[in-house]
Amino acid sequence: MTSWLAHYGVFAIFVLMMIDAVFPAASELVMVYGGALASGALVHEMHVAGWHTTGFTAYLAVVVAGVVGYQLGSVAGWWIGIRGGRALVERRGRWLHLSTERLDRAERWFERWDAWAVLVGRITPVARSFVSIPAGLFESPFGRYNVLTLLGNAVWCLVLAAVGWALGSSWHRFDDAFRYVELVVVAGILVSLAYLIWRRRRPGTLSIHDDSSR
Numbered sequence: 001m002t003s004w005l006a007h008y009g010v011f012a013i014f015v016l017m018m019i020d021a022v023f024p025a026a027s028e029l030v031m032v033y034g035g036a037l038a039s040g041a042l043v044h045e046m047h048v049a050g051w052h053t054t055g056f057t058a059y060l061a062v063v064v065a066g067v068v069g070y071q072l073g074s075v076a077g078w079w080i081g082i083r084g085g086r087a088l089v090e091r092r093g094r095w096l097h098l099s100t101e102r103l104d105r106a107e108r109w110f111e112r113w114d115a116w117a118v119l120v121g122r123i124t125p126v127a128r129s130f131v132s133i134p135a136g137l138f139e140s141p142f143g144r145y146n147v148l149t150l151l152g153n154a155v156w157c158l159v160l161a162a163v164g165w166a167l168g169s170s171w172h173r174f175d176d177a178f179r180y181v182e183l184v185v186v187a188g189i190l191v192s193l194a195y196l197i198w199r200r201r202r203p204g205t206l207s208i209h210d211d212s213s214r
Contacts, residue, residue: 014069021073024129034062035164066157074149081136106134122152
């Protein structure tokens with residue numbers, strides 16, 4: 001992904017952020033790396049619609065590409081939700097990682113936060129990719145939905161691109177360090193899965209022992 005971002009610049013940011021509005025596409029990495037590219041520490045200049053730039057202008061181009069791409073993807077997701085309804089989401093949801101359980105959680109999310117559900121969701125890592133379709137499904141008013149999405153979306157892109165800008169030439173050290181974080185996360189997931197499997201198997205094992213003792 002970082003290689004694609006470095007090669008295609010702002011266009012890659014636009015496309016990936018548009019996808020991230022309905023399907024997780026690592027928007028954190030996209031915007032942080034985009035900010036690092038804009039700083040000029042990784043490449044001499046960025047490609048922006050046929051012309052080349054660097055510095056603060058490149059930073060603004062990265063932010064605008066991220067905001068516009070994500071906003072368009074959010075509108076498409078809302079449209080899918082409101083036009084397709086729950087039946088479509090339940091039938092095709094697995095393609096968008098929207099299982100029945102995740103959809104139920106999204107419904108509780110909207111019930112809990114009411115009018116602010118969209119804004120809170122847009123600034124929440126991972127969950128932000130599962131707001132667009134449920135917002136349409138639960139008939140969030142289009143105007144309010146767009147305004148709240150734009151607010152959360154803009155804050156997200158501005159802050160993460162600024163983090164990447166600040167990292168600048170330290171990006172490679174950050175990237176190497178992040179690999180250890182990835183290993184810890186994977187190890188945690190494996191341990192959690194092992195625990196869940198053990199919990200599921202344990203009652204059956206106990207019942208077999210009980211039957212045999214009789």
